[in-house]
Amino acid sequence: MVKEENFDLLIIGWGAASFSAAIKASELSGGQMSIGMVGYGKIGGTCVNVGCVPSKYLLEASHSVYYPQHPRIEGIVPSQVNYDFSRIMDGLRSYVREAREKKYVNVIEAYDNVTAIEGKARFLDGRTVEIYDASGSVKARASAPNILIATGSRPSVPSIDGLRESGFLTSDTVWDLDRLPASFLVIGGGAIGLEIGQALAHLGSEVTVVEAMERLLPQTEPEIGDAVLKRLEEEGMRFYLKARVMSVSKKGERKAVKVLTHRGTEEIEVDEVLVATGRVPNTDALNLEAAGVKTDRAGYIMTGTDMRTSREGIYAAGDCVSKKMYLETLAAREGVVAVSNMFGDDMRIDYSSTPWAVFTYPQVAGVGVTEEEYSKMAGACSCRVLPLSQLTKATIMGEGGGMIKIVIDPNSGRIVGVHALAPNATDIITEGAYAVKYGYTTDDIISTAHIFPSISEGIKLAAQAFARDISRMSCCVE
Structure with missing residues (x-):
């Protein structure tokens, strides 16, 4: 006999967007809202299991091996680092298991109002899904007046001969x-x-x-x-x-x-x-047609910035949504926006000030638009590039080959984009995110004291480059 379940909120998926949404909904209702979370595979989704967490662990391990052999400061003799790749991978997998347990398994167990159901979901209509196991056998049906689709994505495999x-x-x-x-x-x-x-x-x-x-x-x-x-x-x-x-x-x-x-x-x-x-969305088996949920050609769910889909009462968040950027932090924010709007708020996701990063070394990070994008949008823009060879902290580190670039509106001086290739670019880009989000000008950046010497000082120097020749400045010139 197929079990029938009814919830106030049904979440399909159990990754970053799903957990963020479940926690927010629980907070909004004081823990009184009944929430069903349907998912399959390892709980926690892409980021903790096969994405951000293991990739950054492997990068850190690899840097510990490589850079002692390639020092960038005079007087340091290259030193061979002995390592055991198998043990590195054992440590990586152990760290992932611990992170999954601590940040997902233990977290969901702390919410008595959330019921986790293992299985895949398939829509029967706009309010009901059937849940089936790996063999295809239906094990339950779940209904809710509010549904969030957060099924994530998987690697795309091209059609290449052989x-x-x-x-x-x-x-x-x-x-x-x-x-x-x-x-x-x-x-x-x-x-x-x-x-x-x-x-x-x-x-x-x-x-x-x-x-x-x-x-x-x-x-x-x-x-x-x-x-x-x-x-x-x-x-x-x-x-x-x-x-x-x-x-x-x-x-x-x-x-x-x-x-x-x-x-x-x-x-x-x-x-x-x-x-x-690249990746493809996990939407192909959801039977979205039965729910009246529209997708783009690639199968990504189409939403507004309020995360509403084409069907009333159904929202979507995370890597299954049609958009420009696919990030765990963005997915989590979309989950919050979705459930907030479900229950009476009027919230929008702000994609324009969402920072992104690539964790190579040096790191790459950016927020807002590029010079080319803003020129197309507004007809003109102004920009400056700070070579890290002009930044004291970077040259101390032997990392003068990077750069920080700021793009502004030429009329207002408002910062519309910040892009960096630098050590710790992922840390300093948040200043750029605030600048883009709140419409700061280069004068706002210049008038704020920055730490010397630091990589973050590069944001200020890049802003100062709009007003003076930074190659003819002493340290900490205002």
């Missing part, structure tokens, strides 16, 4: 490695491909990246993308830009990859292939 037959890794499966392959070909030069690629290269693997676009990280400024390419090439990574993989085949214990480049077709032999060509 790829599936030859075998490959993705950002979901690379964490299962116990032995470091001697060489990798990474398909995709976005954030995932560059982060995992640099980590593997730092640990000693030969890494080749094939990217279809003409430059890396098109979401940031061209000069930053070019500088990232230069730095990673200096560290030994190889890149094929404006190129695509035509086929993959087995060649003994290795894999032969045919790559179409501007020079013609080249064959590259590697030990392993990592696919990092």
Whole structure:
């Protein structure tokens, strides 16, 4: 007999957006709202299990191996670091398990009003879903007047001749490695491909990246993308830009990859292939047509900035939503916006001031629009680039090759974009987010004291570059 469940709020998915929404709804109702959370796979979703957490752990481990061998300060002798890749991966998986337990399993158990149901959901109508197990057997039906879809996404696998037959890794499966392959070909030069690629290269693997676009990280400024390419090439990574993989085949214990480049077709032999060509939404099995929920061509759910879908009473949040950026912090915020609007508020998500980052070293981070984007939007813009060679803290660290760029409206001086390639760029970009969100001008930045010497001082120097030649400034000039 199929169990029937009724809730005040039904959440489909159990990742970052789902947990944020469940916690917010519980707070709004003083713990009185009955909430059902339907999910499958490891609780916690992408970020803690196969995304942000393991990738940053691996990056930190790899930096600890690589940079002592490549010191950037005079007088420090390169030192060999001995390490055990298998033990690093054991530590990574152990950390992920502990994080999942602490931040998700234990958290949900603390909310008596939340019922977690393992299984996949399929809409029967706009208020009811059936929940089925891995075998396809229906185990329950759940109904609610308010539903949040937060099913996340999964790696996209391109249709490349011989790829599936030859075998490959993705950002979901690379964490299962116990032995470091001697060489990798990474398909995709976005954030995932560059982060995992640099980590593997730092640990000693030969890494080749094939990217279809003409430059890396098109979401940031061209000069930053070019500088990232230069730095990673200096560290030994190889890149094929404006190129695509035509086929993959087995060649003994290795894999032969045919790559179409501007020079013609080249064959590259590697030990392993990592696919990092983006992600696709987990919406294909939801039967959204029965609920009247519209998606774009790729299957992402279409919402307004209030997270409402095309069906009254159904909202969506997280990586299954059609938008420009896919971030855990953004997913969590969308979950809060969705449930707040369900229960009487009028809240909107602010995508324009949401910062993003790539955790290579040096890090890349940005917020707002680029010079090209604002020029197209407004007809003109003004911008300045601070080379980190002009920033004392960066040169002390031997990291003068990065930069910070600020984009402003030329009429008002209002800051509309901040982009950085720098150590700790992920920490300093929050200042840029406040500037974009609240309409700060360069004068607002300049009139605020910054720590010297620090990387964050670079934001102030970049702002000062609109008013003076910073190469002719002494330290801490106001």
